[in-house]
Each structure stands twice: as structure tokens, then as C-alpha cells.
Amino acid sequence: MVSFITNLINGLSLGSIYAIIAIGYTMVYGIAKMLNFAHGDVIMVGAFAAYTIISTMGLPTPVGILAAIVCCTLLGIAIEKIAYRPLRNAGSPLAVLITAIGVSYFLQNGAMLIFGSDTKMFSSVVPLQTLSVGPFLIPGTTIVSILTSVILVSVLQIFINKTRPGQAMLACAQDRAAASLMGISVNNTITLTFAIGSAMAAVAGVLLCSAYPALSPTTGAMPGIKAFVAAVFGGIGSVPGAMVGGLLLGVIEILSRAYISTQLSDAIVFAVLIVVLLVKPTGLFGKVIQEKV
Amino acid sequence: MALLEINNLSISFGGLRAVDEFNLSIEQGDLYGLIGPNGAGKTTVFNLLTGVYKPNEGIIRLDGRDITGKKPIEINKAGIARTFQNIRLFKQMSVLDNVKVGLHNIYRCPPAASILRLPAYYETEKKMNERAYELLSVFGLDKEADSTLASNLPYGRQRKLEIARAMATNPRLLLLDEPAAGMNPNETQELMDTIHYIRDSFGMTILLIEHDMKLVSGICEKLTVLNFGRILTQGETKKVLANPEVIKAYLGE
């Protein structure tokens, strides 16, 4: 029982990181209607930025985190403007998907060129010691990850529902043409979405590498895909859905690693996704859109 | 016996009775009009007839056979074909291929014969081409039908192509949803002649939804008027159009 609860807590920790990444995916999907395959690699860039500032340059940790956030935000904006915007009205939605894959390759190989392909040891940014609550040992990173994700989701929910730019995002998500007729700048709104999503990716990158300290140019790829799965799980386009999806995914992954098979844990995660989608074809919180005949 | 017999057909969407106790009887060879103000439930009737929606109540009989609640494919096979208000062509396929898709269940050829190009394949293709061109020529669409994409046709001709595609399935009953929408008066006149022609020479029974009163009064022999999902009146065109209730429904009070 003790080990089960420990696993559960580890699952929630990993899940909260997935959730932060998944929110970036889901926001971009909801508003720009594109799968940003490069999102996972933005995480990696964030982690490398923090690593450079903290480990290589020896500057204080908060500076490193801040630098990672700024770096990823700018990167997100740049990617959107240079690579995705020209294809916004391309004939096929596949065009921008493939471009996103190109961006993903670019980031991975760029990082490979700058930092080399060997794995770096990332030193945790969390100063908190492991806590022992009764029989349970809870690592500091776990507490910070869970808290951060809860805070980020709450702030984001308030931002989306209570502020003008947030409302503009909702409007663009529903109907871009109508939003632009109402005087909302669709381009700026999409840029803002990428900026927020990428800033969150930076946070996720720092947390991910604090929990699993191996950092390499491909670090972001698998968590990126998992987070994408989490976003679909929760119903793509829904922020609370991404949060729930991320947490569930993390828990399922850790539990199946612990109790079923390490090798098959990814297969189990994907199998659960398939079952969820078959029962609820638009994810847990997704809206069903009926085609008008 | 009537070709199409609808009794007490009803459907609700979230508490709203979109179609309420709808009755209709169409004889073989009729050219029948379904009219009414916007939002009266006309297209919903078509969607109920073609299996897009399942009714909450009521029975639909085609030639005495109960087809209520059957799937669109089954209903098409039973003998009802339709066009759509917002044109639904196979846009990236040629004009000819659009009609050949309509002939899918008329001329058959197993997949193996198609892939291996057995004689059955060439035979089927030949028959399909002949029939498709025959249908296309009725609508004057046979020129360059093989090399023109459906999406490159002008609007009016797209509507005609949809009718040709529907007719390719050899229906007993043809449902036309606003066939003249977006056409200029010349095109509408031409369309009226064509509709008459297909009724007479193909022996087709036609039920159409239309707003263009010139077309309705020009070709429909009988009318049903829908208002707020309910039948306002039905009968011979002249009598229906002279009915003060109908005029009121259209022009408001």
C-alpha cells in the first residue's frame, strides 16, 4: 500500500509535467487549429537555456529559469511568425503539420550542433529537500511540479476567461473569421497563444529535467508526444481537459511501469488512449461537433 | 397505392419540434413541391426521408415498404436519391467520375477484377461511361466531363451535376433541395425544362424544396406548405398558392 501511494505520487508528479506541456499543445490546437509537433522540442530548448545559465555560466537558479522562459517565449513567437504563419491559409492542414515536423528536426539538430549529442546532467532547480510524511517519502521536485501545474492552470483559466486577450483567444478558437470581423487581430492572438504555450514549455522543461536529470537534444521528443496524447485524452482544445489528461497519463504510465511491465508501459499508455477514444471519440472534455446537412 | 407515404412524422431537437406530425402522399410520376418560409423544417423533412436523421415518431413507406429509420445507404438502395441545399459534390473528382460514383451500385465489378484489370473491369467501365454520358448530356454537362474537376464548374452547373449524380443511382423518387438557388432567371428557366424532361422521359417522381415561386408555380402540380414544422396546407398548386394562410405565412402579418 505504501509503495502504491508512493507510485501514485510519482505518477502525479510526472503527470503534472505532462499537463503543463499538454496545455501548450491544446491551446495552440484550439486557436491555431494545428498540431505543433515542435512543441516537445521547445521544452528541450528551455531546459538547455536553463542549463547553460545555471551550470555553464554559474548564474543563480532564478536567472536561469527566467532566461529559459524568455528564450522559449521568443522562440515560440519566432517559429509561429517564420514557419507557420505563411501556411495559415494553405490548401491543406497537412502542410503546416509537416512544417512543424521540419521545425522539430531543426531544433533537435540545432541543439545537437551547439551542445553535442551526449547527455548532460541537469542539476535540479528545486532547493526543497525530500519530505517524509508518515511512511511516505516525497521528493521536493514532486511537490514543486504539482504545485506549479495547479498554479499555472488556475492563472491560465482566469486569464482566458476574465481578460480581454483571453476572450480574444476564445473568440478565435470558435470562429476566426467572425473574430476578425469583430476587430480582433487574429494574427496577434495566435502569436500570443504561441508565446504563452512556449513559456509554459520552458517551465515544463526545467521541471522535467529536475525530475529526470538527463538532458540531450532529443529529451523533449517523447514527453512531447506523450503530452500530445494527454491533450487528446482530455479532449483537444480544452485546458482543464489537458490538465486531467496529463495527470491521468502520468499516473497510468508510472503504475504500469511498476506493476505490469517496464518495457510495455508506453504500449499500455497508448492502449488506454485508444480505449478512451473509442468510448468517447472526442476525449474526456472534448465537444462533439455535428456536421450540418 | 402511393409511391411515398408519410404518416405522422415528427422529430424534436432539444425540445423544439422541428417537424411535427408531417403527412405526405406522393403518387408515381408526381412533381411535388415542398415550400415554406426559412426555418420551417423543409430540409429536415428531406433529412428524415433520407436517413440522415431518425424520426421520433411516424412511418415512412416507399412503395408500401417501411423505410423509417433506415440508414442513408439503405434508403438510397430502396430508391430515394437527393441533392443538397449546400452543394455536396466530390470536388476533387472529375464531372464524369462524380456521376460514376452515383452508378456504383448499378454496375458492379469485384475489387480483384479492378486491380487485375480483368475483362469485367473494362465491361463495367464501358457501361458506366455510356450511362454517365447519357445522363450528363441531359444536363448539357457531357463536354469535357472527363477532364473538368467538379469544383471548377460554375455554380449553376454544379447544381445540375448533383441532380445527374442522384439520378445515376436509378431512384424511384428524386428529392431536390432548392435546385434553383443561386441561378439566374435564364438558368432557372432551363432547369425547369430539364426537371420536366426527366420526369417525363425517365418516369421519375420528384419532390422538391424551392423558394423561387416562379419555378414552384411553373412546374409543381401539387404543393405542401410547411410553417414552424407543421403542415399549413397541401393540395393542388393553384389552390394552395391562393390560400390566404399561405400568403400570410410568407409575407408575415
Add this chain to the structure above:
Amino acid sequence: MKKILSQMDQTSRNDFITYGMVIGAFAVISILQALGILSSQIGGLLVPLCVYSIMAVSLNLVVGILGELSIGHAGFMCLGAFASAFFTKCVGDGMPSMLRFVIAILIGGLIAGVFGFLIGIPVFRLNGDYLAIVTLAFGEIIKNVMNSLYVGRDANGFHFSLSSANDMGMDALNGEMLINGPQGITGTPRNSTFLIGILILLLSLFVILNLIHSRQGRAIMSVRDNHIAAESVGINITKYKLMAFTVSAVIAGFAGALYAHNLSSLAATSARFGYNMSIMFLVFVVLGGIGSSRGAIIAAVVLTLIPELLRPIASFRMLLYSIILIVMMIVNWSPASRAFMEKHKLNRFLFKFKKSAGKGGK
């Protein structure tokens, strides 16, 4: 030659050009090889080029013709590879190598096809991006399961396990390890040749192009263009979705068999059968002009050769490759650049294969 071409209708002419292109490429390369001009580096790429071309043609049937996004196609290739290599390994020298290879290829296609059909049933209950993510999930599951599959054989017959070699209960001394978990299948004879690769590519083209230009192919395309209208004229949507998906999986299985018999050790690594690979096939299809088999082959060849040709600048090559990919996509697809090309009549040169292919495929 011109006369023959002008007598055909446009679709057969287009197909003919595609076959001609493949046969022509084969002839040229064979001559170069005979003359000893071809570098061994390129020589080693010939079979993989065939594999990727077949995968591109296969995926094009799903993405371009059926209009559904699949990002798990490497999974079917993986199944074909393992099924065929497993067969070859089991039979050993009990059969002439050529006959064994032909049967292995057929088995690869059959197993991939069966799974394609079975996976297709749940997958096609979903739409759009949800369908895409489920294909990705299935692809990853296949790779993952193959990675943890142990199969051995001893006097008592076959033994299986999904956890470790010791769990199989095989006679460890006299038994033979057939599939060894993450190490996969080792010692597969390298039966694949460029000629066989080209023949399978031609066979795949024959099946797919003939299917496209038939009653079934039109039904598949009608589902892509407007599924509601397709149903209204009596097209069984599920049937034709499954048909396209299954045929595509069979052909991916062929490609897998070809791939497996080009390697002496076959392991289900992410680099070979992961989603990255599926995405690469998708890149071929999209860059080739979605719906065009010929374009997909050209894109597969060009995109496989670019990194190889860039080898001299080794460290920059993948970076450059990614930039080329992004630029090609933007130039090819952005409305602004399309308008520019239209205006300056540049599209004639750049997009020739794409335009004609649009007719051929669609």
C-alpha cells in the same frame, strides 16, 4: 512512343509515365552500377530507397486518396518485417532461398494486412486528428510489443513470452532463439536486391493505381471528398475506408519484408519503426503533392538522398535538411508563394509533376 502516349486517355497515360519513371530509373542505375560509376554509398541505399518509395506509395493511398491522416504506418512495416523475417528464420535452409523470400514477402503483406483490417475497425469510428493520434498509438504499440516479444523453438515446439527469454520455458541448451526481445531477429539472410525492390515497387504501383482508377477507387475518393454525399448515393463508407487501409497495410507489409531481408539484424527500434519514421513517410506524401503516387516516390527518393549528399558537411547536414524541408513546404504550399509563381509562370517548371499528378491520383 509519343504515339502510344497520345492514344491513351489521360489517366492511363499518367500511370504509364509513373511506371516508365521507375523502370527508367532502374535501367539508368543498373547501367551505372555495371560501369562501376556508382559509389558503394549510393549502392547501399538502393534497397532502402525502394522500401521508402513503397511506403510512400502505400501511405499515399490512405492520406491522399482516402483523405485520412495516418501517423502509424511504420507499425505495419514493422509487422511485415518481423513476420517475414520470422518465417525465413523458421524455415532456414529447408527451402530454396528465392522461393522462401517470395513466400516471406507474401506473409509479411498478409500479416500486416490482417492487422490493418483489425486496427481499421476501431480507428475508423473516429475522425480527423483523433483518428491520426490513434494510428500513432497503434504504431507505437506494435513497436513496443515487438520490442518485448521473445519467441523460441525447441523439441517441444514454439515458446512465447512478453517479459523475458527465461520466462518462455524453452529448453535453453537445445532450443533456438527466434525473436529475442529488444535484440529482435538476427541472422536474417540478405535476400533483398535492387531488382526485387523495384519489382515490388512496380507491383505496389500496379495495385494502387489500378485500384484508384476503378469503381472501388472512385468510392474511396468520394468518401474523401464528401462522406455525406457518398452515403447518399449508396456508398458503404466503412467498407471502402477499410479497403483502402487494408490494401495500404498489405503494401507496407511488403516494404517491411524487403527491409528486413536487407538487414542481418532486425530490431524494433524507434529509429526504424517509431512514429518518427511514420512521420517521415507522411512528409514524402505531403511534399509529393498529396494524392500523387509519382510525386510521393520522387519526394521519397529526393528526401532520402539529400542527407546522404550532404554527408561531406556532416555536422550541418541534418540542420540543413530541416531548413530545406521547411522552405520547401512554405514555397510549395503558402498562398503567397503560390500566387507569386502563378504570376510569373514559375509553376510550370517547379510543379510539373505535381500538377499532372493531381490528375493521375485524383
